[in-house]
Amino acid sequence: MIDAKLLERHGVTTDEYERICGFLGREPNLTELGIFSVMWSEHCSYKSSRVHLRTLPTSGPQVLQGPGENAGAVDIGDGLAAVFKIESHNHPSFIEPYQGAATGVGGIIRDIFTMGARPIALLNSLRFGPLQAPGTPRLVEGVVAGIAGYGNSIGIPTVGGEIAFEPSYAGNPLVNVFCLGVAKHSDIIKGVASGVGNAVYYVGAKTGRDGIHGATMASAEFDEKSAEKRPAVQVGDPFMEKLLLEACLEVMRTDALIGIQDMGAAGLTCSTTEMGSRGGAGVEIDVSLVPQRETGMTPYEIMLSESQERMLLVAKRGREAEVERIFEKWDLHAVKIGEVTNDGMLRVKQSGTVVAEIPNRALTDEAPVYNRPFTEPDYLRGAQQLDLDALVAPEGRARASGDAALRTLLATPTIASKHWVYRQYDHMVRTNTINLPGMGAGVVRIKGTDRALALSVDGNGRYVYLDPKRGAMLAVAEAARNVACAGARPLGATNCLNFGNPERPGIMWQFAKAVEGIGEACTALGVPITGGNVSLYNETDGKAIYPTPTIGVVGLLERADRVVARRFRESGDTIVLLGEGRGELGGSEYLKVIFDRVGGVPPAIDLQAERALQELIVSLASEALIRSAHDCSDGGLAVAIAECCFDTHGMGAEISIAGVRVANDARINEAAALYGESASRVVLSAAADAVTGILERAAASGVPAQVIGQTGGNRLRIAIDGHLAIDMAVEEAEQLWSSAIESHFARRVA
Amino acid sequence: MRFGVVVFPGSNCDEDAYHAATDVFGQQAEYLWHKDTDLKGAEVVILPGGFAHGDYLRTGAMARFSPIMNAVRGFAERGGPVLGICNGFQILLEAGLLPGAMLRNKSLKYRCEHVYLRVEQTDTPFTSAAKPGQILRIPIGHGEGNYYAPPDLLKRLEDNRQVVLRYTDPTGTIAEPWNPNGSVNAIASICNERRNVVGMMPHPERACEPLLGGVDGRMIFESIVSAMAIR
Numbered sequence: 001m002i003d004a005k006l007l008e009r010h011g012v013t014t015d016e017y018e019r020i021c022g023f024l025g026r027e028p029n030l031t032e033l034g035i036f037s038v039m040w041s042e043h044c045s046y047k048s049s050r051v052h053l054r055t056l057p058t059s060g061p062q063v064l065q066g067p068g069e070n071a072g073a074v075d076i077g078d079g080l081a082a083v084f085k086i087e088s089h090n091h092p093s094f095i096e097p098y099q100g101a102a103t104g105v106g107g108i109i110r111d112i113f114t115m116g117a118r119p120i121a122l123l124n125s126l127r128f129g130p131l132q133a134p135g136t137p138r139l140v141e142g143v144v145a146g147i148a149g150y151g152n153s154i155g156i157p158t159v160g161g162e163i164a165f166e167p168s169y170a171g172n173p174l175v176n177v178f179c180l181g182v183a184k185h186s187d188i189i190k191g192v193a194s195g196v197g198n199a200v201y202y203v204g205a206k207t208g209r210d211g212i213h214g215a216t217m218a219s220a221e222f223d224e225k226s227a228e229k230r231p232a233v234q235v236g237d238p239f240m241e242k243l244l245l246e247a248c249l250e251v252m253r254t255d256a257l258i259g260i261q262d263m264g265a266a267g268l269t270c271s272t273t274e275m276g277s278r279g280g281a282g283v284e285i286d287v288s289l290v291p292q293r294e295t296g297m298t299p300y301e302i303m304l305s306e307s308q309e310r311m312l313l314v315a316k317r318g319r320e321a322e323v324e325r326i327f328e329k330w331d332l333h334a335v336k337i338g339e340v341t342n343d344g345m346l347r348v349k350q351s352g353t354v355v356a357e358i359p360n361r362a363l364t365d366e367a368p369v370y371n372r373p374f375t376e377p378d379y380l381r382g383a384q385q386l387d388l389d390a391l392v393a394p395e396g397r398a399r400a401s402g403d404a405a406l407r408t409l410l411a412t413p414t415i416a417s418k419h420w421v422y423r424q425y426d427h428m429v430r431t432n433t434i435n436l437p438g439m440g441a442g443v444v445r446i447k448g449t450d451r452a453l454a455l456s457v458d459g460n461g462r463y464v465y466l467d468p469k470r471g472a473m474l475a476v477a478e479a480a481r482n483v484a485c486a487g488a489r490p491l492g493a494t495n496c497l498n499f500g501n502p503e504r505p506g507i508m509w510q511f512a513k514a515v516e517g518i519g520e521a522c523t524a525l526g527v528p529i530t531g532g533n534v535s536l537y538n539e540t541d542g543k544a545i546y547p548t549p550t551i552g553v554v555g556l557l558e559r560a561d562r563v564v565a566r567r568f569r570e571s572g573d574t575i576v577l578l579g580e581g582r583g584e585l586g587g588s589e590y591l592k593v594i595f596d597r598v599g600g601v602p603p604a605i606d607l608q609a610e611r612a613l614q615e616l617i618v619s620l621a622s623e624a625l626i627r628s629a630h631d632c633s634d635g636g637l638a639v640a641i642a643e644c645c646f647d648t649h650g651m652g653a654e655i656s657i658a659g660v661r662v663a664n665d666a667r668i669n670e671a672a673a674l675y676g677e678s679a680s681r682v683v684l685s686a687a688a689d690a691v692t693g694i695l696e697r698a699a700a701s702g703v704p705a706q707v708i709g710q711t712g713g714n715r716l717r718i719a720i721d722g723h724l725a726i727d728m729a730v731e732e733a734e735q736l737w738s739s740a741i742e743s744h745f746a747r748r749v750a
Numbered sequence: 751m752r753f754g755v756v757v758f759p760g761s762n763c764d765e766d767a768y769h770a771a772t773d774v775f776g777q778q779a780e781y782l783w784h785k786d787t788d789l790k791g792a793e794v795v796i797l798p799g800g801f802a803h804g805d806y807l808r809t810g811a812m813a814r815f816s817p818i819m820n821a822v823r824g825f826a827e828r829g830g831p832v833l834g835i836c837n838g839f840q841i842l843l844e845a846g847l848l849p850g851a852m853l854r855n856k857s858l859k860y861r862c863e864h865v866y867l868r869v870e871q872t873d874t875p876f877t878s879a880a881k882p883g884q885i886l887r888i889p890i891g892h893g894e895g896n897y898y899a900p901p902d903l904l905k906r907l908e909d910n911r912q913v914v915l916r917y918t919d920p921t922g923t924i925a926e927p928w929n930p931n932g933s934v935n936a937i938a939s940i941c942n943e944r945r946n947v948v949g950m951m952p953h954p955e956r957a958c959e960p961l962l963g964g965v966d967g968r969m970i971f972e973s974i975v976s977a978m979a980i981r
Contacts, residue, residue, distance in 0.1 A: 148860050152891070153801045155762020239760050239804025246759075330759065426862045426891040428956045429799075431766045436963065445961060447769065560961060 002033060010037035016368060023362035031300045031348065031356045036363065038213070038266035038304055039273060042536050045367040048502035049534045052515040060528045062491050070111045070191055070261065072530020073183070074492040076556050078449050081185055083117035086125075086178040086457065086496040086552045088535035092233045093175040097142025101175050102150040102236040103308050108179040109156060110262035113245050114311070116189040116252045117181030120430060121444045122151050124161040124177045125457040125496070125550045129170025131413045131744045136165070139173055140421075141745065146236075147177070148424045153238035154245065158425035159433050159442030161457060164414045168461065171540030176496040178457050178552045182446060189252055191261035191271075193314045193340045194279035198258055200272070200338040203327055204244050204310040208293035210234045211267070211306025240309040247330040248311060254326070256319035258340075263310040269303045269363075271312040272338075273346050277364040284347040285338030287355070299348060299355045314340060377506030383466055386586055386600030388663035388672075393595050400594055401667040403728045407736055409635045409675065410642060412593045416740035417646070438647070439565040440630060441486040443557065452560035454488035456553055460634075461546030463602035466587045468510045471602050472517030472549050474679055477610045478633055479553040480525050484614035485629040485682060487564045487621030488555030493522055495532040495551050500544025502536045510547040511536075518549060524607035525614070527553055557622075564621045566630040567647045571712040573627060574691045575644075575653060578613055579681035580704045581637060583660030583672030589634045590675035605679045609703070613680050616701045625690045625697075632681040638674035638718060638726060640683050642733050645716055650730045652716055655709035659721040673720050685711055751978045753779040754792025756822070756838075758813050763799035763835065763955065770955040771796075775971050784816035794831045794875075794974055795822055797838025799891070799953060809837060809852055809894050810844035819845055831875040831974060832947045836892055839939075839949030848942055848949045849907070850899040856932025860893040864964065865930050867915045867938050867952060868922045874914055874941045876948045879973040885922050886915075886966040888952040890930055895951040897933040897940075904934060914948055915939035 007017055010033060020028055020036050028036065038044060046053065058066040064081050065073035071085035089104025105122065112119045124147055129136050151158045156179070193200065211234040251257060259279065261271045268290070276283040287302040297305075313334075315323045320336070327334040341347070346363065348356040393400060399408050409415055422437035434452060435443035441456040458479040464471030480490040495518060500507040522529055538545045557563060568575075585591055586600025620626045632640040637657070645653055662672045686694055691707060698705035716733055718726040753771040757764045764781065771779040780790050784802075789795060803812035813819070819841075826832050826847055834842040842848040855861060864887050869880040880886075899907060907913055915938040919928045924936045931951070939950035954967030 145859075152860055152862075152893075153760075153762075153804070155800060237804070239801060239806065242760055242762070242801075242804075423863050424860050426860070428862060428889050428891060428953070428962075429762055429766070431769060431956050431959075431962060434961050434963070447773070563961075 002027060010034065011041060012037050016040060019368065023359060031303060032358055034300045034304050035269050035356060035358060038269055039363040040367050044266050044270055046534055047368045047370050048372050048536060049511065050369050051371050052512050055515065056519045056529045057523045058528050058530065063528050063530060064185065065188065065530065067529065067531045070114045072492065072494060073115065073188060074530060074554065076451065076453065079185055080446065081183050081188060082453055082554050083112055083115045083181040083183055084179065084494055084552065084554050085111050085531045086176055086494045086550060087533040088496050088498060089175045089177065090172065090498060090535050090538055093143055094173055096233045097139050098146040099233055099235050101143040101146030103234050104175055104177045105147055105150040106236045106238065106241050106308055107264050108177045109154065109241065110264065112179045112181035113248055114191065114260055114262045115183065116187040117183035118249060119156045119179050119181040120432060121180045121442060121455060122156050122158040122178065123442060123455055123457045123552065124158065125459065126163045127169040127174035127461065127548060128165050129167055131165050133170055137744055143175055144421050144424055150236055150238045152426040154242045155429050157427045157429050157433055158422065159427050159444060160437045163418055163421065166461060166546060168546045171543065172538045172545050174498050174548060176550045180453065180455055180554060187252065189257060190259055190278065191275050192259035192279035193275035193283050194258055194281050195317065195340055196342045198317055198340045199315050199320055199336045200283055200285060200340060201313045201315060201323065201334045202290055202310065202337045203313065203332055203334040205237060205240050205307055206291040206293040207302055207305045208307045209297065209301055209305060212301060212304045234306050234308045236308050243330045243332055244309055244311060247327050247332055251323055251326045254322055256316050256322050258314040258316055260311060260313040263312060265306065267304060267306045273360055273363045275312065275314065276346060277360040282341035282343045282345040282347065282360060283338060284341050286349040286352065288351045289335060289337040291335055299350050303348060372502055372508045373505045374508035374512050375505040376509055383599055384601050388585065388668050389665055391595050391597065391668065401670050403726055405594060405671060406638055406642065406726055408593055409589060409639055410733055410737040411740040412589065413741055415589060415635050415639055417738040418741065419738060420742040420745065434560060434563050435486055435565050439567065441482045443486050443563050445560040450559050452557040452563060454483045454486040454555045454557060456482035457550055458482060459548055459550040461548035462598055463587050464514055464548060465546040467601050468513035468547055469517035470605065472514040473521040473605050473607065474602060475549055475551045476518055476521035476525060477605055477679060478631065479551040480527055481614055481631045483553050483555035484617045485564065485631050487562050487618060488557040489618050490525060490527045490553050490555040490614065492530045493527040493551055493553045495529055495549055497534045498538050498545065498548040498550065499536050500539045507544055514547055514549050521607055525611050559622065562621055562624055564626060564629045566643060567628055568644050568651050568653065568685050568711045569627040571651055573685040573711045574688050574707055575655065575709040575711060576684040576686060576691065576694055576705055577681065577708045578616065578684060578698060578703055578705050580678065581660065581673065581676055581681060582678045583662045583676040584678045585662065585672050585676050588675060588677045590671055603677050603679045610680045612701050613682065613703050616698060616703050617682060620694060620697065625694055626684045626686045628685040630683050632683065633677065636675040636677050637681065641718065642716055644683055645730045646734045646737060650714045651711055652713035652730050653709055653711050654713065655718040657708055657718065657720055670720060670725050674718065674725060751777050751975065752791055752793050753777055754782045754789050754795045755779055756782045756784065756795065756797050756818055758784045758800065758802035758816060760802045760804050761798050761800035763953065766955045767796045767798045767835065770958050770971060774958045775975055777975060782818055784818045787817050787821055789821050789825055793978055795825060797834040797841050799836035799838060802837055802841060810841035813841045814845040823847065826947050829944065829946050833876055834949040835953055835955065836951055839951055840894065842947060842949045847947050848940055849903055850897055850940065852894045853896040853898050854894050855896050861930050862889065862891040863930065864889050865952060866918050866920050866928060868918045870916055871911050871914045871941065874945045874948050875977040876970050876973050877914055878977050880969050883922060885918065885920065886969060887964055888954055888957045888967050890952050892951055895931040895933065897937045899934060907940060910943055912940050912943065913937050914941050915950060
């Protein structure tokens with residue numbers, strides 16, 4: 001019955017099939033093959049990535065839960081834990097933008113409350129093709145509406161995120177969603193099944209035929225037939241999830257549960273197997289007891305369905321009635337579908353007859369692990385070559401310098417204000433948001449304490465494409481720096497690794513190098529990785545995306561009222577630049593936007609200097625010595641200073657900096673000083689009488705610091721070596737920056 | 751005094767209203783589950799924001815059938831003060847405790863941002879601490895806040911001074927770009943004829959603490975607290 005064609009449809013190789021037969025001591029039946037195929041899929045087994053992920057730093061005194069559970073957790077004092085994770089929903093979002101993004105949000109929220117934490121904030125990291133391209137606005141609108149539709153309804157604020165537009169994502173957008181929750185240490189609960197005879201309950205939405213093979217879909221490349229896979233995308237129901245969230249948190253407080261897990265990728269299969277495996281037990285269920293939305297569903301379909309908003313839980317013996325009563329209150333029905341056994345098997349019955357019987361370890365610990373070959377890709381050497389004097393802009397050099405270049409950069413969608421997007425997200429519900437979206441890292445206070453948590457997601461695929469290791473380090477550094485710029489001490493990180501097909505040695509090399517970079521940066525900056533997700537096969541018609549590790553960092557502010565944001569606050573304040581500009585244009589937004597060129601090497605990074613910088617900012621903020629802080633990233637110093645002037649009712653700045661010499665062409669040297677993207681730089685503003693103290697503290701920390709100007713007036717003026725290079729009204733600059741994205745949607749409905 | 755905060759399945763600003771009443775204003779508060787049939791001694795009732803019952807049909811259309819709404823209706827008929835915020839306002843409209851209806855925002859998109867409001871009426875229990883014409887900066891967060899009333903009803907509302915808050919620019923002038931959802935006559939809040947039931951789309955509970963970037967919402971809570979103290 002099982003032939004080569006069937007194996008191919010399941011994404012199972014012949015070698016893997018032989019291993020399956022070895023584990024079972026016989027040939028699998030179709031249900032068992034389906035179970036193996038999803039558990040051994042890249043998405044669930046991490047078979048290509050595991051050998052590399054093992055090298056990441058995952059421990060630290062603050063870490064309460066590292067990778068391997070539904071989400072990671074770090075200690076934030078007062079007996080509380082921050083529970084957080086990032087996950088991708090790239091493939092479903094390309095096929096059906098609204099539902100794909102919505103169910104991505106639903107999935108990551110479940111991961112957080114499954115740990116016993118109350119979800120309190122969401123972020124997202126999105127990548128699309130150029131906004132000018134015909135299909136992009138539809139995708140952007142769908143994804144944004146999907147995130148909004150789910151997050152707004154369930155009542156968890158989306159407090160920030162990032163969006164970038166690059167041609168490499170045109171056929172494969174990225175939708176990475178991050179959720180943060182808070183729990184008492186003692187309330188953290190794991191996804192384990194143990195205690196022979198304990199009841200296994202199913203609760204939530206009924207099981208339908210939707211999403212069958214979602215996990216295998218997420219492990220395959222796209223081609224023109226991808227639209228045919230639409231039935232594998234699920235439909236989200238945020239109201240059902242809100243009920244589940246409240247009911248599960250209420251049940252968890254009773255101490256009547258052994259463990260709980262959501263049914264995400266690979267649904268019932270993954271949750272039963274993983275819970276049994278973690279608890280060193282077995283789980284036996286009868287699929288005929290599973291609530292079903294459709295008639296005539298086979299065990300295969302029930303086990304592989306990815307219907308949303310479903311949970312699996314194990315109750316303590318004698319406490320079943322209590323559990324059932326709480327779910328009834330929320331009009332949910334907890335149904336006993338099986339029990340915990342001691343034989344380490346996943347046993348599936350249908351009306352009492354065994355239809356699948358597989359050792360848990362075969363599906364989890366002993367799933368295949370591949371150390372795939374990797375070699376430096378051919379493109380790299382050429383892409384890293386950059387002769388700044390040989391640059392030729394597509395339409396001449398008119399825009400290469402002066403106000404014109406700044407205008408162009410401010411209106412480029414990757415840099416422009418994302419207000420059009422985040423005003424569609426409820427970013428204030430739960431009344432904790434103390435740094436609104438667009439102000440830097442999102443910051444939420446913790447009610448009942450003086451504290452707050454800052455959170456940021458960052459990543460620059462262009463940098464990683466040009467140098468995977470350095471690019472990944474820069475992503476970690478930027479996320480942690482953004483958190484520090486809010487005044488928070490970075491505590492932990494989560495990563496979402498979006499790459500192409502790992503079976504290509506060049507892609508695998510990008511992956512291996514990026515993981516190496518993440519590991520080194522996380523170690524140096526003191527932010528262990530507590531979990532995350534890998535998304536491979538991000539390719540369409542054989543063309544891979546830029547390798548894009550997205551890093552989420554969570555940090556702690558001891559005093560919420562000491563929070564710092566991007567914008568200047570008072571006229572007459574002194575502006576200080578921490579860090580050094582070296583005029584690095586490699587991989588910059590400037591080169592891409594003005595010269596249509598993606599080349600060179602990304603900026604250098606000294607991780608020890610970065611750590612000193614971050615510690616300095618956190619201490620300056622905690623003592624209320626600074627009034628604003630903003631890191632320099634896309635578009636360099638000039639764009640950073642312009643952004644500090646925005647949302648201030650037009651407050652200007654008078655800046656004077658030293659030039660750099662990176663080319664013979666004077667205009668390129670000017671651009672390097674203004675738009676070079678050297679890392680580890682932060683623009684601060686402070687009252688004049690605080691400046692001496694700031695400079696002394698910087699000197700003591702070994703962080704380069706210099707006064708570069710003053711706030712005030714209504715113009716942004718930047719002089720380089722005494723020559724005025726930028727002189728424009730803040731109002732005009734802000735208009736360009738704030739209307740750029742919206743203008744792409746103006747001609748559409750409303 | 752004692753607030754009652756109604757919790758429908760899908761309410762998501764219930765904890766925020768409760769936090770404002772208790773932690774910010776030092777009052778007592780009680781959650782009222784939608785299946786409850788009495789108000790547990792509440793002296794003022796808040797219907798909070800959210801998506802009651804998912805709002806898949808029409809905002810508030812299901813919530814009006816929840817058992818607690820009979821108690822709320824009786825309380826309102828006896829003159830008890832009732833405040834519906836956002837989804838709570840939508841529910842009051844569906845329940846017939848306030849007149850008119852909500853349409854989708856003119857932009858067809860959910861909007862979350864600060865807006866400016868002009869206080870039109872100060873003889874309701876929720877605006878009595880304000881000065882007439884006072885400008886408030888308070889956030890909104892909704893997809894269906896485009897208030898509509900047919901011309902005859904609209905005239906009656908205006909004649910009876912039932913429009914409590916209007917969307918304006920920062921100086922208090924009504925102007926189209928400052929109306930975030932297309933509401934008729936820039937209406938952000940209305941009251942019933944007896945003036946004890948008020949519905950408003952903006953979220954005052956999101957603007958009660960300096961950390962949250964504004965405190966103009968305090969006026970709504972201060973009004974009801976002092977109104978009840980006098981009574």
